[in-house]
Amino acid sequence: MSTLHTVNKSPFGNATLSSCLGHCLPGDAVLLIEDAVYGALDGSAMADQVKSRMGEVALYVLDGDLKARGIDAGKLVSGAKCVGYDGFVDLVTEHDRTQSWL
Amino acid sequence: MSDIKKFLYVNRKPPYGTIYALESLEVVLIGAAFEQDVSLAFLDDGVFQLTRGQNTDAIGVKNFSPTFRALGDYEVTKLYVERESLDERGLTEGDLQEITYEDEDDDWEEKPSIRVVSRAEMAEIMADQDVVLSF
Numbered sequence: 001m002s003t004l005h006t007v008n009k010s011p012f013g014n015a016t017l018s019s020c021l022g023h024c025l026p027g028d029a030v031l032l033i034e035d036a037v038y039g040a041l042d043g044s045a046m047a048d049q050v051k052s053r054m055g056e057v058a059l060y061v062l063d064g065d066l067k068a069r070g071i072d073a074g075k076l077v078s079g080a081k082c083v084g085y086d087g088f089v090d091l092v093t094e095h096d097r098t099q100s101w102l
Numbered sequence: 103m104s105d106i107k108k109f110l111y112v113n114r115k116p117p118y119g120t121i122y123a124l125e126s127l128e129v130v131l132i133g134a135a136f137e138q139d140v141s142l143a144f145l146d147d148g149v150f151q152l153t154r155g156q157n158t159d160a161i162g163v164k165n166f167s168p169t170f171r172a173l174g175d176y177e178v179t180k181l182y183v184e185r186e187s188l189d190e191r192g193l194t195e196g197d198l199q200e201i202t203y204e205d206e207d208d209d210w211e212e213k214p215s216i217r218v219v220s221r222a223e224m225a226e227i228m229a230d231q232d233v234v235l236s237f
Contacts, residue, residue, distance in 0.1 A: 001229065003228070003229055003234075015146065016114075019114065019145065019146050022221060022225075023145075023221065023224060023225040023228060024225070025225055025226075025229050028229075097231060097232065097233065097234055098234070099112070099228060099234040099236065100234075100236045101114075101236065102114070102115075102122070102236050102237070
């Protein structure tokens, strides 16, 4: 049993990603969409917290939202995986439930 | 009975700055008619929804906090509140309104609906659901 968590707010003005990381369990996946894609930037004030969960929680970033914001995938924390809308759908089907962090 | 699902309504916003909190309560009340296994979670700023003594006279919006006390009549009797979220905001359980329900399986004894849980327990509660609805 596992959960897909989606987050859509930038972590630099909002504690939503932080709360999500504090509540997800090993085997879960976190998908960053919309302004939350900034949360995957390596070297940011958020990076250490994100990386601290990456051994047990998979991190995905929605590619279209990343490209829209001009962020190169090479700038992301190591291990973050970019997915398209098709990958988003796959993630929803691969997990038992989806929890949106608004 | 197998079609009863576990629904969790996750509340992470304070009560009056946005419409999220009121909308959540409306959806919970609507959902209660479908006889599912309903729980509510209050974490982060969502814990502010349950403070006692709310008075909205001066801001011109409805004070919906008394409505939480009616949830027991709709068999919504599990309101999980995260202890860490209370602590971070300088609140204790005593700052929250008393919300009770009458337990039909225990001679209608009045019991508290609010259950303060740790962040780790909250994570387990979330992972135990069929459906999670966020507000």
